[in-house]
Amino acid sequence: xxxxxxxxxxxxxxxxxxxxxxxxxxxxxxxxxxxxxxxxxxxxxxxxxxxxxxxxxxxxxxxxxxxxxxxxxxxxxxxxxxxxxxxxxxxxxxxxxxxxxxxxxxxxxxxxxxxxxxxxxxxxxxxxxxxxxxxxxxxxxxxxxxxxxxxxxxxxxxxxxxxxxxxxxxxxxxxxxxxxxxxx
Numbered sequence: 455x456x457x458x459x460x461x462x463x464x465x466x467x468x469x470x471x472x473x474x475x476x477x478x479x480x481x482x483x484x485x486x487x488x489x490x491x492x493x494x495x496x497x498x499x500x501x502x503x504x505x506x507x508x509x510x511x512x513x514x515x516x517x518x519x520x521x522x523x524x525x526x527x528x529x530x531x532x533x534x535x536x537x538x539x540x541x542x543x544x545x546x547x548x549x550x551x552x553x554x555x556x557x558x559x560x561x562x563x564x565x566x567x568x569x570x571x572x573x574x575x576x577x578x579x580x581x582x583x584x585x586x587x588x589x590x591x592x593x594x595x596x597x598x599x600x601x602x603x604x605x606x607x608x609x610x611x612x613x614x615x616x617x618x619x620x621x622x623x624x625x626x627x628x629x630x631x632x633x634x635x636x637x638x
Contacts (some may be wrong), residue, residue, distance in 0.1 A: 455508055458484055460515030462541035468533050470506055482626045493600055497569035502554045507534035514543045523549045524557045561600045562592035569596045573603040590616030593609055602632040
C-alpha cells in the first residue's frame, strides 16, 4: 500500500495487518482520485471508517488542506498516526477515535463542514446507508461538496438520502464506488 500521487507520492504506508481489511487497490485509488481532481485543491476532507488512513492521506498528498480521520479501533488509530508521520502530513490532520455514528453529530455541533467525505465501512454491516442518512441529517457536507461511498456490489443503495442524490457510480469487480451530492 502506497501513496500514488502528490507530495508524498511513492511513500509506503503501514498496513492493517489483518485479513479482515480491504485496502483499496492502486488502480481503484487512481481512478477515484482522477474523478475527484476538481474537488481536492484546498479542500477539507472527512475520512469515515478510516482504517489505515490511506484515502485521507492520499487526499492530503494531492492537495487537500485538511483531513479529519474517524476510526473506532485503537490499533488502527495508531496505524493512522504512523502513516501521517511517515508522509509528513500530520500537521494537516485530526484523528478521532470513536463510533462514526456518534462522532458525526459531534462534528455537526462543532459546526464542521467538509468538501469531500469518504465513507468506507466494513462490508456486510449495512453501514453505508446509515452513514449517508446521518450525513444528510447533520449537514456535514459543503453545499458544493461530494460524498464518496465504497461498498460491495450486492449492497442495495438508494438514489436519494434526504437532500443527497446519487450522481455517479463506478464498479470495480465486487466493489462499487457511489458518489453523492446535494440535489440541485
